Amino acid sequence: NAGVTQTPKFRVLKTGQSMTLLCAQDMNHEYMYWYRQDPGMGLRLIHYSVGEGTTAKGEVPDGYNVSRLKKKQNFLLGLESAAPSQTSVYFCAISAGDRYNEQFFGPGTRLTVL
Amino acid sequence: GENVEQHPSTLSVQEGDSAVIKCTYSDSASNYFPWYKQELGKRPQLIIDIRSNVGEKKDQRIAVTLNKTAKHFSLHITETQPEDSAVYFCAASGSYQLTFGKGTKLSVIP
Numbered sequence: 001n002a003g004v005t006q007t008p009k010f011r012v013l014k015t016g017q018s019m020t021l022l023c024a025q026d027m028n029h030e031y032m033y034w035y036r037q038d039p040g041m042g043l044r045l046i047h048y049s050v051g052e053g054t055t056a057k058g059e060v061p062d063g064y065n066v067s068r069l070k071k072k073q074n075f076l077l078g079l080e081s082a083a084p085s086q087t088s089v090y091f092c093a094i095s096a097g098d099r100y101n102e103q104f105f106g107p108g109t110r111l112t113v114l
Numbered sequence: 115g116e117n118v119e120q121h122p123s124t125l126s127v128q129e130g131d132s133a134v135i136k137c138t139y140s141d142s143a144s145n146y147f148p149w150y151k152q153e154l155g156k157r158p159q160l161i162i163d164i165r166s167n168v169g170e171k172k173d174q175r176i177a178v179t180l181n182k183t184a185k186h187f188s189l190h191i192t193e194t195q196p197e198d199s200a201v202y203f204c205a206a207s208g209s210y211q212l213t214f215g216k217g218t219k220l221s222v223i224p
Contacts, residue, residue, distance in 0.1 A: 031210055040123075040216060040217075041216060042120075042203060042214040042215055042216040042217050043158065043203065043214040044214075045211060045212075048210070048211065050210060058211070059115075091157060091158070095210065097210060100145070100146040100163075100165055100207075101146055101207040101209070101210055101211070101212055102146075102148065102160065102163065103148075103160075103212055104160070105150075105157040105158050105159070106157060107156075107157050108157055
C-alpha cells in the first residue's frame with residue numbers, strides 16, 4: 001500500500017519546455033489536489049479534483065492545466081510552457097472528501113526551470 | 115476566501131522547554147483545523163487536528179486548542195526534543211479545500 005506516489009521526483013526544464021507530473025493513489029479517495037511550495041509561502045493550491053472527470057482552479061492556477069480521467073486514481077499536472085517562476089516543489093494530496101478534509105500528501109516533485 | 119495567519123515564522127527553544135505556535139483564520143464557516151509537520155526534504159505529515167465542535171485535543175506531548183469566537187487556534191508542544199525540529203503548518207478548512215499558514219520553523223537546541 002504505497003498511499004500517494006508522484007512521478008518524477010526531480011526534473012530540470014528549460015524555459016518554454018513542457019512536462020506532465022503524475023500523481024497516483026491506491027487509497028480510492030475521491031478528492032485530489034496539486035500544491036506548490038515555495039520558501040516562506042507555505043503550500044498554495046494550484047488545482048483540485050472532487051471526482052473522476054472533474055477539475056477546478058485553486059489559488060494559483062495560471063500556467064498549469066490538470067486532468068483526471070476515467071482512472072480516478074491518477075491526477076495529472078501539466079506545464080505547457082515552463083517559466084522560471086514555476087521553479088518549485090510540487091505536492092499532490094488526496095482526501096476522502098468527507099465532512100472533515102483530512103489530506104495526505106505525496107513525496108513531492110522538485111522542479112527547476114532554467 | 116479563507117485567510118490563515120501563522121506566528122511566529124521562526125521559533126527556537128531549548129530542549130525540554132515548551133513551544134507554542136499560533137494561527138488565526140478569517141472564515142467563520144471553517145470547521146476543521148489540522149497541523150502538519152514537515153522535515154527537511156520530506157512531505158508534510160499530519161500530526162494532529164481539531165474539529166470545530168471540540169475546544170482542545172491532546173496526543174502525548176502535542177496539544178491543539180481552538181477558540182472559535184476569536185477565530186484562533188494554537189499548537190502546543192511540551193518537553194521538546196531535537197526530533198521536533200521541523201517546519202510546522204497550520205491550516206483551516208470549511209469544505210474540501212485547505213488554506214495553509216506560511217509555516218513556523220521550529221529549532222530545538224540540545
